[in-house]
Amino acid sequence: MPGEPSDEDYRRLLELRTGLRQFLRWSEQHARSAGLTPAQHQLLLAIRGHPDERGPTVSDVAEYLLLRHHSAVGLVDRAARAGLVTREQDGANASVVRLHLTDEGSTRLEALSEQHLDELAHLAPTMHALWDALERQSAGAPARGTS
Numbered sequence: 001m002p003g004e005p006s007d008e009d010y011r012r013l014l015e016l017r018t019g020l021r022q023f024l025r026w027s028e029q030h031a032r033s034a035g036l037t038p039a040q041h042q043l044l045l046a047i048r049g050h051p052d053e054r055g056p057t058v059s060d061v062a063e064y065l066l067l068r069h070h071s072a073v074g075l076v077d078r079a080a081r082a083g084l085v086t087r088e089q090d091g092a093n094a095s096v097v098r099l100h101l102t103d104e105g106s107t108r109l110e111a112l113s114e115q116h117l118d119e120l121a122h123l124a125p126t127m128h129a130l131w132d133a134l135e136r137q138s139a140g141a142p143a144r145g146t147s
Contacts, residue, residue, distance in 0.1 A: 009137065016130050023123060030115055034108050039065070040079050044109040047085060047099050054090060055098035084108070 005013075031041035046064040050056040056064075062072035076099060079085045084105035090096035101109065 012130055012133055016127075019123065019126060019130075023119065026119060027116060030112060034112050036084075036108060036112075039075055040082070040084060041109070041112060043075055043079055044084060044101060044105050045113070047101055048106070048109055055088070055100045057096060057098060061099060079105070 027041070028038040031038045034041075036044070042065050043061060046061045047056055050060060050064075058072050058076055059069060061067075061076065062069050065072065065075075067075070076085060076087070080087065083102055086100050086102055087097045088100060090098050
């Protein structure tokens with residue numbers, strides 16, 4: 001984006017950051033209502049969303065959650081004690097441990113994910129408008145409502 005940010009750029013950035021923070025707060029509250037910590041919710045999502053059907057490793061999860069390996073190990077330990085996840089040795093490499101959701105972990109994640117997808121559907125028009133304005137600005141086109 002050439003030049004200094006405009007007043008409109010600052011307003012859009014504020015609106016975007018505020019919307020993201022509100023969604024994250026909403027998400028944390030719903031995780032707690034489902035009997036999970038926000039970190040456990042993220043862990044379950046990282047396991048379920050991992051593209052390899054064998055399941056992620058602790059290192060994979062640490063990368064998704066932006067955690068140090070030992071912090072991810074602690075999170076997995078607590079989730080395993082809560083009956084949300086299991087560890088299984090990789091069939092091809094016994095030194096690799098893969099993570100999987102238990103039935104309880106799957107059930108809780110599915111309920112939360114349904115709520116989150118509904119909430120995101122409500123936020124989508126606002127987020128699209130903000131994104132479109134940022135794309136127009138970066139392409140050099142004037143943003144709507146500015147001269």
